[in-house]
Amino acid sequence: MPPHPNIALPRLIAHRGLSAHAPENTLTAVRAAFDIGCHWVELDVQLLGDGTPVIWHDPTLKRCSDGHGRLSRLSMDEARGLDVGSWFGDAFRGERMATLADMLELLASLDMGVNLELKVGRNRSGTELADTVVPRLLETLPPERIILSSFDLAALHHARSMADASRLPIGILTESITQTWQSRCKALDAFSVHTDWTRLTARRAREIKDAGYRLLCYTPNDPTAFARHWRWGVDSAISDDPACFAGIAPPPDLVDS
Template sequence: MLPAPPLDSLPPVMAHRGLSARAPENTLAAVRAAHAAGCRWVELDVQLLGDGTPVIWHDARLNRCSHSRGRLADLDRQRARRVDAGSRFAPRFRGEPMASLEAMLALVETLGLGLNLEFKLHRGRDPAALVDTVLPLVERCLPPSRWLASSFDRRALHALRRHRPDPHRLRLGVIDKRLPRRWREEVHELGAFSLHLDWRRLREPQARAVAASPCRLVAYTVNQPRIARRLYAWGAASLISDDPLALTDIK
Protein backbone atom coordinates (compact mmCIF):
# COMPACT_ATOMS: atom_id res chain seq x y z
CA MET A 1 0.00 0.00 0.00
CA LEU A 2 1.28 3.48 -0.86
CA PRO A 3 2.03 5.69 2.16
CA ALA A 4 -0.43 8.49 2.86
CA PRO A 5 1.01 11.97 2.47
CA PRO A 6 1.21 14.26 5.50
CA LEU A 7 -1.93 16.25 6.20
CA ASP A 8 -0.31 19.48 4.97
CA SER A 9 0.77 18.16 1.57
CA LEU A 10 -0.61 17.15 -1.82
CA PRO A 11 0.99 15.04 -4.56
CA PRO A 12 2.62 16.92 -7.47
CA VAL A 13 0.06 15.45 -9.90
CA MET A 14 -3.45 14.01 -9.55
CA ALA A 15 -5.06 11.85 -12.22
CA HIS A 16 -8.10 13.71 -13.58
CA ARG A 17 -11.20 11.50 -13.35
CA GLY A 18 -8.75 8.63 -13.09
CA LEU A 19 -6.33 8.12 -15.95
CA SER A 20 -8.90 9.62 -18.30
CA ALA A 21 -6.54 9.93 -21.28
CA ARG A 22 -6.25 6.14 -21.38
CA ALA A 23 -9.47 4.79 -19.85
CA PRO A 24 -13.10 5.95 -19.58
CA GLU A 25 -13.32 8.82 -17.12
CA ASN A 26 -14.60 8.39 -13.57
CA THR A 27 -14.68 4.59 -13.85
CA LEU A 28 -13.11 1.83 -11.81
CA ALA A 29 -11.02 1.01 -14.88
CA ALA A 30 -9.65 4.57 -14.98
CA VAL A 31 -8.64 4.41 -11.33
CA ARG A 32 -6.97 1.03 -11.78
CA ALA A 33 -5.10 2.45 -14.77
CA ALA A 34 -4.00 5.47 -12.72
CA HIS A 35 -2.66 3.21 -9.99
CA ALA A 36 -0.87 0.99 -12.52
CA ALA A 37 0.76 4.12 -13.97
CA GLY A 38 2.14 5.06 -10.56
CA CYS A 39 -0.32 7.82 -9.67
CA ARG A 40 -0.71 8.44 -5.94
CA TRP A 41 -3.97 10.43 -6.07
CA VAL A 42 -7.03 10.54 -8.30
CA GLU A 43 -9.58 13.30 -8.84
CA LEU A 44 -13.17 12.10 -9.22
CA ASP A 45 -16.69 13.58 -9.36
CA VAL A 46 -19.57 12.49 -7.15
CA GLN A 47 -23.27 13.27 -7.50
CA LEU A 48 -26.61 11.65 -6.67
CA LEU A 49 -29.01 9.65 -8.80
CA GLY A 50 -32.69 10.45 -8.59
CA ASP A 51 -33.15 7.91 -5.80
CA GLY A 52 -30.29 9.41 -3.76
CA THR A 53 -27.64 6.83 -4.68
CA PRO A 54 -24.17 8.44 -4.89
CA VAL A 55 -22.27 7.65 -8.09
CA ILE A 56 -19.03 8.72 -9.72
CA TRP A 57 -20.07 10.81 -12.73
CA HIS A 58 -19.34 14.28 -14.06
CA ASP A 59 -22.15 15.39 -16.38
CA ALA A 60 -25.80 16.09 -15.68
CA ARG A 61 -26.65 13.76 -18.57
CA LEU A 62 -25.53 10.32 -19.74
CA ASN A 63 -24.97 11.12 -23.41
CA ARG A 64 -21.28 12.08 -23.56
CA CYS A 65 -19.82 9.13 -21.68
CA SER A 66 -22.23 6.32 -22.53
CA HIS A 67 -24.59 5.13 -25.26
CA SER A 68 -27.54 5.84 -22.95
CA ARG A 69 -29.57 9.03 -23.00
CA GLY A 70 -31.28 11.14 -20.39
CA ARG A 71 -30.57 12.88 -17.11
CA LEU A 72 -28.69 11.35 -14.22
CA ALA A 73 -31.38 12.79 -11.94
CA ASP A 74 -33.95 10.49 -13.58
CA LEU A 75 -32.01 7.29 -12.86
CA ASP A 76 -32.28 4.96 -9.91
CA ARG A 77 -29.68 2.42 -8.79
CA GLN A 78 -31.22 -0.40 -10.81
CA ARG A 79 -31.26 1.54 -14.10
CA ALA A 80 -27.77 2.90 -13.48
CA ARG A 81 -26.43 -0.64 -13.37
CA ARG A 82 -27.42 -1.05 -17.02
CA VAL A 83 -25.37 1.96 -18.17
CA ASP A 84 -22.29 1.03 -20.20
CA ALA A 85 -19.74 3.67 -19.19
CA GLY A 86 -16.87 2.20 -21.19
CA SER A 87 -17.57 1.30 -24.81
CA ARG A 88 -17.96 4.88 -26.02
CA PHE A 89 -14.32 5.42 -24.98
CA ALA A 90 -13.04 2.20 -26.60
CA PRO A 91 -14.53 -1.22 -27.47
CA ARG A 92 -12.25 -3.01 -25.00
CA PHE A 93 -14.01 -1.23 -22.15
CA ARG A 94 -17.47 -2.45 -23.17
CA GLY A 95 -19.57 -3.22 -20.13
CA GLU A 96 -17.60 -1.01 -17.74
CA PRO A 97 -20.22 0.01 -15.17
CA MET A 98 -21.11 3.40 -13.83
CA ALA A 99 -19.24 3.30 -10.53
CA SER A 100 -21.15 3.65 -7.31
CA LEU A 101 -19.42 5.71 -4.65
CA GLU A 102 -19.22 2.65 -2.42
CA ALA A 103 -17.46 0.56 -5.08
CA MET A 104 -15.07 3.38 -5.88
CA LEU A 105 -14.18 4.01 -2.26
CA ALA A 106 -13.49 0.31 -1.75
CA LEU A 107 -11.12 0.36 -4.74
CA VAL A 108 -9.37 3.58 -3.65
CA GLU A 109 -8.91 2.15 -0.17
CA THR A 110 -7.59 -1.17 -1.47
CA LEU A 111 -5.10 0.52 -3.81
CA GLY A 112 -3.91 2.92 -1.12
CA LEU A 113 -4.68 5.98 -3.22
CA GLY A 114 -5.48 9.52 -2.17
CA LEU A 115 -8.73 11.06 -3.39
CA ASN A 116 -9.70 14.55 -4.48
CA LEU A 117 -13.47 14.16 -4.54
CA GLU A 118 -15.37 16.91 -6.32
CA PHE A 119 -18.91 17.39 -5.04
CA LYS A 120 -20.73 18.01 -8.32
CA LEU A 121 -23.95 20.04 -8.29
CA HIS A 122 -25.96 20.56 -11.45
CA ARG A 123 -28.99 22.83 -11.72
CA GLY A 124 -31.81 21.91 -9.37
CA ARG A 125 -29.81 19.47 -7.24
CA ASP A 126 -29.64 19.77 -3.47
CA PRO A 127 -26.17 20.43 -1.99
CA ALA A 128 -27.25 19.43 1.52
CA ALA A 129 -28.50 16.04 0.31
CA LEU A 130 -25.23 15.41 -1.53
CA VAL A 131 -23.09 16.34 1.46
CA ASP A 132 -25.25 14.45 3.96
CA THR A 133 -25.05 11.30 1.83
CA VAL A 134 -21.44 11.37 0.71
CA LEU A 135 -19.45 12.70 3.65
CA PRO A 136 -20.13 9.82 6.10
CA LEU A 137 -19.34 7.22 3.43
CA VAL A 138 -15.98 8.74 2.59
CA GLU A 139 -15.00 9.29 6.21
CA ARG A 140 -15.66 5.63 7.00
CA CYS A 141 -13.10 4.62 4.37
CA LEU A 142 -10.40 7.29 4.30
CA PRO A 143 -8.56 9.33 6.95
CA PRO A 144 -8.30 13.11 6.52
CA SER A 145 -4.76 12.83 5.11
CA ARG A 146 -5.99 10.63 2.24
CA TRP A 147 -8.72 12.79 0.80
CA LEU A 148 -9.80 16.30 -0.10
CA ALA A 149 -13.38 17.55 -0.64
CA SER A 150 -13.58 20.07 -3.47
CA SER A 151 -16.38 21.87 -5.29
CA PHE A 152 -17.31 24.81 -7.49
CA ASP A 153 -20.51 25.07 -5.47
CA ARG A 154 -20.09 27.32 -2.44
CA ARG A 155 -23.27 25.96 -0.86
CA ALA A 156 -21.74 22.50 -0.83
CA LEU A 157 -18.46 23.78 0.60
CA HIS A 158 -20.23 25.64 3.39
CA ALA A 159 -22.37 22.58 4.15
CA LEU A 160 -19.22 20.47 4.37
CA ARG A 161 -17.60 22.94 6.72
CA ARG A 162 -20.70 23.09 8.92
CA HIS A 163 -20.49 19.32 9.29
CA ARG A 164 -16.77 19.43 10.05
CA PRO A 165 -15.70 22.81 11.46
CA ASP A 166 -12.18 21.58 12.18
CA PRO A 167 -10.07 22.02 9.00
CA HIS A 168 -7.77 19.25 10.22
CA ARG A 169 -10.67 16.80 10.08
CA LEU A 170 -11.82 17.87 6.63
CA ARG A 171 -9.72 19.58 3.99
CA LEU A 172 -11.67 21.72 1.52
CA GLY A 173 -10.69 22.72 -2.00
CA VAL A 174 -12.39 25.75 -3.57
CA ILE A 175 -12.70 25.33 -7.36
CA ASP A 176 -13.13 28.22 -9.75
CA LYS A 177 -12.43 28.98 -13.39
CA ARG A 178 -10.45 32.10 -12.49
CA LEU A 179 -9.14 33.60 -9.28
CA PRO A 180 -12.10 35.13 -7.39
CA ARG A 181 -11.72 38.77 -6.40
CA ARG A 182 -12.44 37.91 -2.78
CA TRP A 183 -10.41 34.74 -2.74
CA ARG A 184 -8.62 35.57 0.51
CA GLU A 185 -11.92 36.18 2.30
CA GLU A 186 -13.46 33.03 0.85
CA VAL A 187 -10.51 30.88 1.83
CA HIS A 188 -10.61 32.31 5.34
CA GLU A 189 -14.38 31.87 5.73
CA LEU A 190 -14.24 28.24 4.63
CA GLY A 191 -10.96 27.35 6.29
CA ALA A 192 -10.01 26.09 2.82
CA PHE A 193 -6.90 24.02 2.31
CA SER A 194 -6.53 24.61 -1.43
CA LEU A 195 -7.70 26.75 -4.32
CA HIS A 196 -8.20 24.95 -7.66
CA LEU A 197 -7.99 27.14 -10.78
CA ASP A 198 -8.05 26.70 -14.55
CA TRP A 199 -4.44 27.17 -15.67
CA ARG A 200 -5.57 28.85 -18.90
CA ARG A 201 -7.01 31.80 -16.95
CA LEU A 202 -4.25 32.01 -14.38
CA ARG A 203 -1.59 34.71 -14.44
CA GLU A 204 1.79 34.59 -12.75
CA PRO A 205 1.13 37.32 -10.12
CA GLN A 206 -2.12 35.60 -9.14
CA ALA A 207 -0.46 32.19 -8.87
CA ARG A 208 2.37 33.55 -6.78
CA ALA A 209 -0.06 35.36 -4.48
CA VAL A 210 -2.00 32.16 -3.78
CA ALA A 211 1.20 30.13 -3.39
CA ALA A 212 2.50 32.66 -0.85
CA SER A 213 -0.69 32.38 1.21
CA PRO A 214 -1.54 29.53 3.60
CA CYS A 215 -3.73 28.08 0.80
CA ARG A 216 -2.26 25.58 -1.68
CA LEU A 217 -2.57 26.29 -5.38
CA VAL A 218 -3.92 23.46 -7.55
CA ALA A 219 -4.15 23.97 -11.32
CA TYR A 220 -6.35 22.05 -13.76
CA THR A 221 -6.32 20.45 -16.36
CA VAL A 222 -2.62 20.34 -17.24
CA ASN A 223 -1.42 17.94 -19.93
CA GLN A 224 1.63 19.65 -21.41
CA PRO A 225 5.08 19.45 -19.79
CA ARG A 226 5.96 23.06 -20.65
CA ILE A 227 2.80 24.31 -18.94
CA ALA A 228 3.48 22.11 -15.93
CA ARG A 229 7.01 23.51 -15.57
CA ARG A 230 5.66 27.05 -15.71
CA LEU A 231 3.01 26.39 -13.05
CA TYR A 232 5.44 24.68 -10.69
CA ALA A 233 7.78 27.66 -11.09
CA TRP A 234 4.89 29.93 -10.11
CA GLY A 235 4.33 27.92 -6.94
CA ALA A 236 1.61 25.38 -7.78
CA ALA A 237 1.45 22.65 -5.15
CA SER A 238 -0.34 20.15 -7.38
CA LEU A 239 -1.59 19.75 -10.94
CA ILE A 240 -4.63 17.82 -12.14
CA SER A 241 -3.91 16.00 -15.40
CA ASP A 242 -5.72 13.68 -17.81
CA ASP A 243 -2.40 11.93 -18.43
CA PRO A 244 0.06 12.26 -15.52
CA LEU A 245 2.51 10.05 -17.41
CA ALA A 246 3.11 12.99 -19.77
CA LEU A 247 4.32 15.02 -16.77
CA THR A 248 6.68 12.42 -15.30
CA ASP A 249 9.90 13.73 -13.74
CA ILE A 250 9.01 17.40 -14.25
CA LYS A 251 8.97 18.26 -10.55
Protein backbone atom coordinates (compact mmCIF):
# COMPACT_ATOMS: atom_id res chain seq x y z
CA MET A 1 0.00 0.00 0.00
CA PRO A 2 1.27 3.53 -0.73
CA PRO A 3 2.53 5.53 2.24
CA HIS A 4 0.43 8.25 3.80
CA PRO A 5 1.59 11.87 3.47
CA ASN A 6 3.75 13.27 6.23
CA ILE A 7 1.04 15.30 7.95
CA ALA A 8 2.19 17.58 10.75
CA LEU A 9 -1.00 17.41 12.76
CA PRO A 10 -1.40 20.19 15.31
CA ARG A 11 -2.53 19.46 18.84
CA LEU A 12 -5.58 21.67 18.37
CA ILE A 13 -7.96 21.89 15.41
CA ALA A 14 -10.70 24.52 15.26
CA HIS A 15 -14.12 22.82 15.05
CA ARG A 16 -16.18 24.34 12.22
CA GLY A 17 -13.72 27.20 12.36
CA LEU A 18 -13.50 29.20 15.58
CA SER A 19 -17.12 28.34 16.30
CA ALA A 20 -17.11 29.49 19.92
CA HIS A 21 -16.51 33.04 18.71
CA ALA A 22 -17.88 33.23 15.16
CA PRO A 23 -20.71 31.61 13.19
CA GLU A 24 -19.73 28.03 12.43
CA ASN A 25 -18.56 26.82 9.02
CA THR A 26 -18.16 30.36 7.65
CA LEU A 27 -15.25 32.13 6.04
CA THR A 28 -15.21 34.48 9.03
CA ALA A 29 -14.89 31.55 11.46
CA VAL A 30 -11.92 30.18 9.53
CA ARG A 31 -10.20 33.56 9.39
CA ALA A 32 -10.80 33.93 13.15
CA ALA A 33 -9.18 30.53 13.76
CA PHE A 34 -6.19 31.57 11.70
CA ASP A 35 -5.93 34.85 13.60
CA ILE A 36 -5.49 33.05 16.94
CA GLY A 37 -2.82 30.76 15.50
CA CYS A 38 -4.80 27.71 14.40
CA HIS A 39 -3.38 26.14 11.25
CA TRP A 40 -6.06 23.46 10.85
CA VAL A 41 -9.85 23.58 10.89
CA GLU A 42 -12.58 20.97 10.78
CA LEU A 43 -15.44 21.75 8.38
CA ASP A 44 -18.55 20.06 6.98
CA VAL A 45 -19.52 19.84 3.31
CA GLN A 46 -22.78 18.79 1.71
CA LEU A 47 -24.74 19.43 -1.45
CA LEU A 48 -27.49 21.91 -2.18
CA GLY A 49 -30.47 20.77 -4.21
CA ASP A 50 -28.79 21.95 -7.40
CA GLY A 51 -25.62 19.96 -6.61
CA THR A 52 -23.46 22.86 -5.40
CA PRO A 53 -21.16 21.81 -2.54
CA VAL A 54 -21.39 24.16 0.43
CA ILE A 55 -19.84 24.33 3.88
CA TRP A 56 -22.74 23.50 6.19
CA HIS A 57 -23.46 21.08 9.02
CA ASP A 58 -27.21 20.70 9.52
CA PRO A 59 -29.70 19.14 7.11
CA THR A 60 -31.90 22.19 7.66
CA LEU A 61 -31.40 25.97 7.57
CA LYS A 62 -33.17 27.08 10.72
CA ARG A 63 -30.45 26.89 13.38
CA CYS A 64 -27.72 28.83 11.57
CA SER A 65 -29.50 31.17 9.15
CA ASP A 66 -32.55 33.35 8.66
CA GLY A 67 -33.97 30.72 6.31
CA HIS A 68 -36.04 27.61 6.83
CA GLY A 69 -36.52 24.23 5.20
CA ARG A 70 -34.05 21.61 4.06
CA LEU A 71 -30.69 22.41 2.56
CA SER A 72 -31.24 19.74 -0.08
CA ARG A 73 -34.10 21.75 -1.58
CA LEU A 74 -32.11 24.97 -1.92
CA SER A 75 -30.46 26.36 -5.04
CA MET A 76 -27.27 28.38 -4.98
CA ASP A 77 -29.18 31.51 -5.97
CA GLU A 78 -31.44 31.03 -2.95
CA ALA A 79 -28.50 30.25 -0.68
CA ARG A 80 -26.79 33.50 -1.62
CA GLY A 81 -29.73 35.41 -0.19
CA LEU A 82 -29.46 33.89 3.27
CA ASP A 83 -27.89 35.60 6.26
CA VAL A 84 -25.86 32.93 8.05
CA GLY A 85 -24.21 35.21 10.60
CA SER A 86 -26.78 37.27 12.48
CA TRP A 87 -28.06 34.24 14.45
CA PHE A 88 -24.67 34.29 16.18
CA GLY A 89 -24.49 38.05 16.74
CA ASP A 90 -25.14 41.41 15.12
CA ALA A 91 -21.45 41.78 14.32
CA PHE A 92 -21.80 38.94 11.83
CA ARG A 93 -24.92 40.17 10.07
CA GLY A 94 -24.70 39.69 6.33
CA GLU A 95 -22.37 36.68 6.42
CA ARG A 96 -23.10 34.45 3.44
CA MET A 97 -23.03 30.67 3.12
CA ALA A 98 -19.62 29.54 1.91
CA THR A 99 -19.35 27.32 -1.12
CA LEU A 100 -16.67 24.65 -1.14
CA ALA A 101 -14.86 26.67 -3.79
CA ASP A 102 -14.90 29.78 -1.58
CA MET A 103 -13.57 27.86 1.38
CA LEU A 104 -10.84 26.01 -0.46
CA GLU A 105 -9.61 29.25 -1.95
CA LEU A 106 -9.37 30.77 1.54
CA LEU A 107 -7.64 27.72 3.03
CA ALA A 108 -5.10 27.70 0.19
CA SER A 109 -4.38 31.41 0.60
CA LEU A 110 -3.73 30.95 4.34
CA ASP A 111 -1.76 27.69 3.98
CA MET A 112 -4.23 26.02 6.34
CA GLY A 113 -5.06 22.34 6.66
CA VAL A 114 -8.58 20.95 6.78
CA ASN A 115 -10.36 17.94 8.18
CA LEU A 116 -13.29 17.98 5.79
CA GLU A 117 -16.31 15.90 6.76
CA LEU A 118 -18.59 14.57 4.04
CA LYS A 119 -22.13 15.11 5.38
CA VAL A 120 -24.45 12.77 3.51
CA GLY A 121 -28.02 14.03 3.89
CA ARG A 122 -31.21 12.00 3.93
CA ASN A 123 -32.01 10.52 0.54
CA ARG A 124 -28.71 11.85 -0.81
CA SER A 125 -25.89 9.85 -2.33
CA GLY A 126 -22.54 9.64 -0.59
CA THR A 127 -20.90 8.71 -3.87
CA GLU A 128 -22.36 11.80 -5.53
CA LEU A 129 -20.98 13.95 -2.74
CA ALA A 130 -17.53 12.33 -2.98
CA ASP A 131 -17.56 12.69 -6.78
CA THR A 132 -18.20 16.41 -6.38
CA VAL A 133 -15.88 17.16 -3.48
CA VAL A 134 -12.78 14.99 -3.85
CA PRO A 135 -11.47 16.29 -7.20
CA ARG A 136 -11.83 19.91 -6.07
CA LEU A 137 -10.14 19.15 -2.76
CA LEU A 138 -7.19 17.44 -4.41
CA GLU A 139 -6.81 20.18 -7.01
CA THR A 140 -6.59 22.91 -4.39
CA LEU A 141 -4.72 21.57 -1.36
CA PRO A 142 -1.67 19.33 -1.01
CA PRO A 143 -2.15 15.93 0.64
CA GLU A 144 -0.23 17.10 3.70
CA ARG A 145 -3.04 19.54 4.49
CA ILE A 146 -6.04 17.23 3.99
CA ILE A 147 -7.98 14.67 6.01
CA LEU A 148 -11.30 13.56 4.54
CA SER A 149 -13.69 12.04 7.08
CA SER A 150 -17.28 10.87 7.26
CA PHE A 151 -19.71 8.71 9.20
CA ASP A 152 -20.82 7.40 5.79
CA LEU A 153 -18.61 4.46 4.86
CA ALA A 154 -19.96 4.26 1.30
CA ALA A 155 -18.85 7.86 0.71
CA LEU A 156 -15.38 7.11 2.07
CA HIS A 157 -14.98 3.93 0.03
CA HIS A 158 -15.92 5.82 -3.10
CA ALA A 159 -13.48 8.58 -2.20
CA ARG A 160 -10.75 5.99 -1.73
CA SER A 161 -11.46 4.58 -5.19
CA MET A 162 -10.69 8.03 -6.56
CA ALA A 163 -7.29 8.48 -4.90
CA ASP A 164 -4.86 6.31 -2.96
CA ALA A 165 -3.56 6.99 0.54
CA SER A 166 -0.56 8.98 -0.69
CA ARG A 167 -2.91 11.58 -2.20
CA LEU A 168 -5.97 11.40 0.05
CA PRO A 169 -5.68 10.77 3.79
CA ILE A 170 -8.96 9.38 5.14
CA GLY A 171 -10.27 9.50 8.69
CA ILE A 172 -12.83 7.06 10.09
CA LEU A 173 -15.43 9.10 11.96
CA THR A 174 -17.33 7.37 14.74
CA GLU A 175 -19.25 8.24 17.90
CA SER A 176 -17.89 5.26 19.80
CA ILE A 177 -15.19 2.82 18.77
CA THR A 178 -16.59 -0.63 18.13
CA GLN A 179 -14.77 -3.94 17.82
CA THR A 180 -14.75 -3.60 14.02
CA TRP A 181 -12.78 -0.36 14.01
CA GLN A 182 -9.55 -1.92 12.76
CA SER A 183 -11.10 -3.84 9.87
CA ARG A 184 -12.84 -0.65 8.77
CA CYS A 185 -9.55 1.24 8.87
CA LYS A 186 -7.72 -1.45 6.92
CA ALA A 187 -10.43 -1.62 4.25
CA LEU A 188 -10.05 2.12 3.64
CA ASP A 189 -6.29 2.34 4.17
CA ALA A 190 -7.21 5.01 6.71
CA PHE A 191 -4.84 7.57 8.16
CA SER A 192 -6.76 8.35 11.34
CA VAL A 193 -9.64 7.57 13.70
CA HIS A 194 -11.89 10.40 14.88
CA THR A 195 -14.12 9.81 17.88
CA ASP A 196 -16.22 11.46 20.59
CA TRP A 197 -13.78 12.24 23.39
CA THR A 198 -16.34 11.40 26.08
CA ARG A 199 -16.63 7.81 24.79
CA LEU A 200 -12.96 7.04 24.30
CA THR A 201 -11.27 4.64 26.71
CA ALA A 202 -7.59 4.28 27.48
CA ARG A 203 -7.65 0.71 26.14
CA ARG A 204 -9.12 1.71 22.78
CA ALA A 205 -6.74 4.64 22.49
CA ARG A 206 -3.80 2.31 23.07
CA GLU A 207 -5.08 -0.15 20.46
CA ILE A 208 -5.43 2.59 17.85
CA LYS A 209 -2.02 4.08 18.50
CA ASP A 210 -0.31 0.68 18.64
CA ALA A 211 -1.82 -0.11 15.23
CA GLY A 212 -0.19 3.00 13.79
CA TYR A 213 -3.21 5.25 13.28
CA ARG A 214 -3.55 8.89 14.28
CA LEU A 215 -6.21 9.55 16.91
CA LEU A 216 -8.36 12.70 16.89
CA CYS A 217 -11.10 13.57 19.38
CA TYR A 218 -14.14 15.80 19.00
CA THR A 219 -15.32 18.12 20.60
CA PRO A 220 -13.53 18.86 23.90
CA ASN A 221 -13.93 22.36 25.29
CA ASP A 222 -12.80 21.64 28.86
CA PRO A 223 -9.02 21.28 28.89
CA THR A 224 -8.90 20.03 32.46
CA ALA A 225 -11.37 17.22 31.80
CA PHE A 226 -9.53 16.34 28.60
CA ALA A 227 -6.04 16.25 30.14
CA ARG A 228 -5.90 12.48 30.63
CA HIS A 229 -6.63 11.95 26.92
CA TRP A 230 -3.28 13.49 26.02
CA ARG A 231 -1.66 10.87 28.26
CA TRP A 232 -3.56 8.17 26.35
CA GLY A 233 -1.82 9.29 23.17
CA VAL A 234 -4.49 11.41 21.46
CA ASP A 235 -2.88 13.35 18.63
CA SER A 236 -5.37 16.22 18.18
CA ALA A 237 -8.37 17.77 19.88
CA ILE A 238 -11.03 19.25 17.60
CA SER A 239 -12.39 22.06 19.75
CA ASP A 240 -14.90 24.91 19.38
CA ASP A 241 -12.53 27.06 21.40
CA PRO A 242 -8.88 26.03 20.98
CA ALA A 243 -7.73 29.13 22.85
CA CYS A 244 -9.15 27.72 26.08
CA PHE A 245 -6.38 25.11 26.00
CA ALA A 246 -3.66 27.76 25.97
CA GLY A 247 -2.94 27.62 29.70
CA ILE A 248 -3.18 23.84 29.97
CA ALA A 249 -0.71 22.18 27.64
CA PRO A 250 -0.44 18.45 26.97
CA PRO A 251 2.31 16.59 28.86
CA PRO A 252 5.80 17.61 27.68
CA ASP A 253 6.57 14.19 26.19
CA LEU A 254 3.53 14.52 23.94
CA VAL A 255 4.18 18.00 22.60
CA ASP A 256 5.27 18.09 18.97
CA SER A 257 8.87 19.22 18.55
